[in-house]
Amino acid sequence: xxxxxxxxxxxxxxxxxxxxxxxxxxxxxxxxxxxxxxxxxxxxxxxxxxxxxxxxxxxxxxxxxxxxxxxxxxxxxxxxxxxxxxxxxxxxxxxxxxxxxxxxxxxxxxxxxxxxxxxxxxxxxxxxxxxxxxxxx
Numbered sequence: 001x002x003x004x005x006x007x008x009x010x011x012x013x014x015x016x017x018x019x020x021x022x023x024x025x026x027x028x029x030x031x032x033x034x035x036x037x038x039x040x041x042x043x044x045x046x047x048x049x050x051x052x053x054x055x056x057x058x059x060x061x062x063x064x065x066x067x068x069x070x071x072x073x074x075x076x077x078x079x080x081x082x083x084x085x086x087x088x089x090x091x092x093x094x095x096x097x098x099x100x101x102x103x104x105x106x107x108x109x110x111x112x113x114x115x116x117x118x119x120x121x122x123x124x125x126x127x128x129x130x131x132x133x134x135x136x137x
Contacts, residue, residue, distance in 0.1 A: 027113060031084035032045050034075055059127055059128070
């Protein structure tokens with residue numbers, strides 16, 4: 001199964017079950033909307049997130065690959081976007097966490113989801129932490 005087919009199945013299950021997807025076993029999942037940096041094409045990716053005082057942190061782990069995920073580059077170019085969480089669609093602005101903030105969020109994510117600690121061992125790049133902050137619509 002291709003990544004696109006897998007994503008499509010996860011997105012369909014997410015939307016059919018108010019944000020719940022069986023294979024994620026209770027881990028918080030959101031659907032990140034993003035616009036292609038070069039193409040302008042609208043895309044959606046399911047991502048595990050960490051709640052942050054009403055906002056959301058997502059992680060450019062790409063399962064430990066040596067390159068950042070496409071959605072990361074797209075958010076850098078087009079930071080104003082939206083996420084689907086449960087049955088809500090929320091407008092957000094993306095920013096890359098740096099320094100102490102990044103380290104604190106990343107360490108918590110590794111404690112909450114040990115597979116993220118494994119991803120870190122598979123790559124030499126720092127895994128980006130992106131904070132998605134709610135904006136008034």
